[in-house]
Amino acid sequence: MKGIVVKVQPNLYTVKVEDKILECTAKGLLKLMTKSILVGDVVLVNDENTIEKILPRKNEFVRPPIANIDQLIIVVAVADPKPDLMLLDKQIVMAEKNNVEPIICINKIDLEADYAEIIEVYENIGYQVITTTAKNGIGIDKIARIINNKVTAFSGNSGVGKSTLTNNIFNEEVAIEGETSAKTQRGKHTTKHVELYEFANNSFIADTPRFFVI
Ligand SMILES: Nc1nc2c(ncn2[C@@H]2O[C@H](COP(=O)(O)OP(=O)(O)O)[C@@H](O)[C@H]2O)c(=O)[nH]1
Ligand SMILES: [Mg+2]
Incomplete structure (x- = not known):
């Protein structure tokens, strides 16, 4: 599912997917990346409310x-x-x-x-x-x-x-x-x-x- 990150707290990401607001965590690999997840990021979220991927950014x-x-x-x-x-x-x-x-x-x-x-x-x-x-x-x-x-x-x-x-x-x-x-x-x-x-x-x-x- 594709969504937009609307809020970032330590290890907790609020993502709007279609008309739902989901409280998500991030896949281990993403946490290790130097570029952390930002508000405004378009992300892919799985069924377990885990962010699996950050889609390419227009700007940051x-x-x-x-x-x-x-x-x-x-x-x-x-x-x-x-x-x-x-x-x-x-x-x-x-x-x-x-x-x-x-x-x-x-x-x-x-x-x-x-x-x-x-x-x-x-x-x-x-x-x-x-x-x-x-x-x-x-x-x-x-x-x-x-x-x-x-x-x-x-x-x-x-x-x-x-x-x-x-x-x-x-x-x-x-x-x-x-x-x-x-x-x-x-x-x-x-x-x-x-x-x-x-x-x-x-x-x-x-x-x-x-x-x-x-
Ligand atoms: N006179 C006047 N005061 C305003 C107007 N808009 C905001 N203010 C006041 O300016 C102050 C700062 O506003 P605020 O929205 O907190 O500014 P911010 O720091 O840019 O978020 C507050 O006391 C507001 O009530 C306006 O159109 N006219
Ligand atoms: Mg202000």
């Missing part, structure tokens, strides 16, 4: 540990914290290099800030730019359309609204929201582990911590 990341990402929604806030365009550019390069489609999400447009130039610059070089007010659920419908039938991850500095976006998409608390610290203007690193959440059939979201490292 060490930090966060995840594989087979289709698209990366890179989130920047118009303010609080202020846009880090250097980080945005680095994430775009990282995505392109790894066969992941980058999409830019400008969040917190309820705050007083001028973001028209950011939209113009990135749209002019061919990227899709979405604007949202995650806190009030504005623009979530656009994101829901984009993530349909894909494995999507979010990246961006702490406090830009990744968890709030994810929570609004599911309309439930799947990830923990963190307050942005007034002192440092950075959010707490509340999102600790990597997990894929199924939004609709075959539409998965990873709420990953902070940003992707090449």
